[in-house]
Amino acid sequence: MKETAGMSIIVKRITKITVSLIFLFGVYILLHGHLTPGGGFAGGVIIALSFIHLVLAFGKDVALTRMNLAVASVIESLGGLLFWGIALLGFLGGYFFLNVLPHGRPFDLFSSGIILVCNVAIFLKVGAGLFSIFLALALLRMPVDDKETHR
Amino acid sequence: MIELHVILILMIIGAVVAMEIKDLLSSVIALGAVGIGLSLEFLLLRAPDLAITQLVVEILSLVILIRATVGAHMPQERNLKKPGYFIFAALFVCIFLWFTAKAVMQLPVFGQPVMKMGSLYIAEAVRKTGAVNIVAAIILDFRGYDTLGEATILFTSVIGVLAVLRKTGRKP
Numbered sequence: 001m002k003e004t005a006g007m008s009i010i011v012k013r014i015t016k017i018t019v020s021l022i023f024l025f026g027v028y029i030l031l032h033g034h035l036t037p038g039g040g041f042a043g044g045v046i047i048a049l050s051f052i053h054l055v056l057a058f059g060k061d062v063a064l065t066r067m068n069l070a071v072a073s074v075i076e077s078l079g080g081l082l083f084w085g086i087a088l089l090g091f092l093g094g095y096f097f098l099n100v101l102p103h104g105r106p107f108d109l110f111s112s113g114i115i116l117v118c119n120v121a122i123f124l125k126v127g128a129g130l131f132s133i134f135l136a137l138a139l140l141r142m143p144v145d146d147k148e149t150h151r
Numbered sequence: 152m153i154e155l156h157v158i159l160i161l162m163i164i165g166a167v168v169a170m171e172i173k174d175l176l177s178s179v180i181a182l183g184a185v186g187i188g189l190s191l192e193f194l195l196l197r198a199p200d201l202a203i204t205q206l207v208v209e210i211l212s213l214v215i216l217i218r219a220t221v222g223a224h225m226p227q228e229r230n231l232k233k234p235g236y237f238i239f240a241a242l243f244v245c246i247f248l249w250f251t252a253k254a255v256m257q258l259p260v261f262g263q264p265v266m267k268m269g270s271l272y273i274a275e276a277v278r279k280t281g282a283v284n285i286v287a288a289i290i291l292d293f294r295g296y297d298t299l300g301e302a303t304i305l306f307t308s309v310i311g312v313l314a315v316l317r318k319t320g321r322k323p
Contacts, residue, residue, distance in 0.1 A: 029203070033284065033287050034282035034283065034284050034287045034288070035282075035283050035284055036284060037199035037200040037202075037203055037284065037286070038200065038203055039200065039204075039284075039286070039287050039290075039291075041204055042200075042203045042204045042207055045204070045207040045208055045211055046207055048211065049207065049210060049211055049214075052211070052214060056214070069313075073313070076306070076309060080302060080303075080306050083298075083299065083302055084299070087295060087296075087299060096295075096296065097292070097295035097296060097299075099279070099280055099281075099292055103280065103281030104281055105281075106277055106281055106282075106283050107283055111281045111282070111283075112280055112281040112282035112283075112287070112288070113280065113281060113292075114291070114292070115280060115281075115282045115287050115288065115291045115292055118291040118295070118298075119287070119291065122298070122302065125302055125305065125306070126305065129305055129306065129309040130211060130309075132309060132313060133215070133309055133312045133313075134211075134214075134215060134218075136312055136313055136316040136317075137215060137218065137219065137312075137316060138218070139316075139318065140316045140318070
């Protein structure tokens with residue numbers, strides 16, 4: 001591993017342990033959005049934070065092999081289209097945003113019809129959108145940061 | 152209710168410090184303290200959904216702001232010594248306080264009335280949507296159209312940031 005990019009070895013070692021835990025917590029918050037506090041927005045931001053964690057610790061080169069700006073943009077657009085599609089799906093029953101999917105039993109994971117799918121769509125949108133904002137800022141500012149040696 | 156006011160006063164102090172301090176990084180950190188205080192307030196007012204969202208958004212924006220301000224030396228020039236500015240500011244503050252006092256008089260007691268729409272949501276949410284978390288039921292089912300608008304706002308802002316910070320086609 002290159003030692004020049006990113007932060008020190010301690011930060012990198014801790015990051016390897018914590019980044020998957022943060023990711024898992026984000027998925028939990030996302031999938032239980034209709035049962036417990038949380039939902040697509042919070043889950044999306046947490047998962048975006050786990051990727052930002054990677055960028056900050058390992059430098060942009062290592063992190064960009066997992067997710068780059070073009071992929072993030074495509075995922076964000078897909079999330080927006082999915083949300084729009086769910087809304088249009090309501091026309092099957094008569095009007096915009098009608099909950100057409102089966103509701104299921106309350107307190108089940110797969111209950112509440114379109115709300116779970118909407119959460120996933122918002123997660124894709126928010127997570128990829130915020131991560132691409134950070135990535136654009138990081139890519140733009142990296143040459144400036146390399147000259148300073150404050151870390 | 153006393154802890155609510157204590158955190159509120161700390162948040163006001165943090166906001167004033169963030170505006171007045173010279174160092175940019177210290178200003179960003181004071182702003183972060185205000186955000187964390189807001190998250191605690193939401194938690195004390197029993198709105199855990201908002202508390203979680205506020206906390207994670209606060210962390211994300213703090214990371215971005217620290218990233219943007221470290222190493223950027225922007226001298227903050229203030230020119231508030233002239234008496235004209237001071238009189239204008241004092242006048243504006245007086246008018247603002249007067250309108251605020253008038254508006255606060257009109258407000259109902261804090262958290263008291265359950266509105267007609269709200270009581271309908273509380274009664275019907277589980278039966279109509281099947282979602283146990285009533286916040287999710289409201290924002291994604293009853294008021295899904297509003298959420299679509301929010302998603303559009305986020306999409307537009309991301310497009311704007313990516314267009315401003317692009318790499319291709321930029322003049323050297």
